Structure formats: structure tokens, C-alpha cells
Amino acid sequence: MRTEPNIIITGTPGVGKTSHSTLLANTTGLKHLSINQIVKERECHEGWDEGYQSWIVDEDKLLDSIEDEAKQGGWIIDWHACDLFPKSWIDLVVVLRADSTVLYDRLVGRGYSEAKLQENLDSEIMQVLLEEARDAYDEEIVVELRSDTLEDVEGNVERMERWVENWREGNSRKGGAVKES
């Protein structure tokens, strides 16, 4: 049973997941769960992929590793994939979107290889993460937000803060934990 909500913040690499998650964690007291960090620190992977320059994630191990924390609630789950997290864990899915020229500049700034850059830009243009979220979760909990400018970040975080307040109010009106996990 959860007394605090769980939110996924997802989107193509570079779209602003970490920036949003950090700010939202500061303003709401929810905790930032960076899946990149968990995969690395808890070794939820099957090794390093040189071509993609990223860990080959062991999803079962990852889910086992975060299950107890997730079931307690109060997490902002920050990752570039979302459909592996069970529906029953999740109260809101925020899919951040960025203009492709804006995203291009951000990814070039990171020194991505041409192949990785193109793959991520294609994924953003084809709205792969948005479709993934819509396929995996109920329509009413999936929200698409722009993340092109710093003003967007501020506005998005304020919007998410209001959502958290409403969730908490609704939860306390119902007398505590409302959801089975």
C-alpha cells in the first residue's frame, strides 16, 4: 500500500529527465530514483555495450532490486524507458519532448557518436517513448510535456507539484493508503 505517489519521468536521452526530476524532488520531497545510477551501482546489467556506450540492462534484476522501494511509494523514476515498470506501481507518467534541433545541440554537446545521435533523434521524432508510455499505461495517467527551454522546466515542475499536492489531498481524504501495489 502506498501513501505517496510514484511518478515516471521518461523521454529520449537529453530531453531533460534529470533536470526535471532533481527540481521536482527538491520541491515535493519525493525521492529521485535515477535508473541509470541504480543499474550501475546495483549491477543490474549483463555488461557494457561498447557500440552504444551503455550498460546492457538486466530488467528482471532491476525490477527485483527496486521492488520494495517502489511499493512504498514516493519515487520519481527517471529513465529513458518506462514500459517495464508494473502498472500497479505507477500513478503518473510524464513523457518529456524536445524539438529535434534543440535536442541535437544538447546531444552534440555530450559528444555522442553520429550513430547514437541519429538514433536518439529518430526516436524523438518518431515519438517512440510517448507511444511506449501510451501502450503500457492507462491513457489518463500519461502526460506529454515540452522541454525546450528553462521556462518549460519551471512550468512543468510547477504543474507536477500541483499534481502531487492533489494526489496527497485525495489520498488523505480517502484515509491513507489508497492503492494496492
Ligand SMILES: Nc1ncnc2c1ncn2[C@@H]1O[C@H](COP(=O)(O)OP(=O)(O)OP(=O)(O)O)[C@@H](O)[C@H]1O
Ligand atoms: N528544457 C530545457 N531547457 C534548457 N536546457 C535543458 C532543458 N532540459 C534539459 N536541458 C539541458 O540539457 C542537458 C541534458 O539534460 P538532462 O541530463 O536533464 O537530460 P536527461 O533526459 O536526463 O538525459 P539522460 O537520459 O541522458 O540522463 C543538460 O545540460 C540540461 O541542463
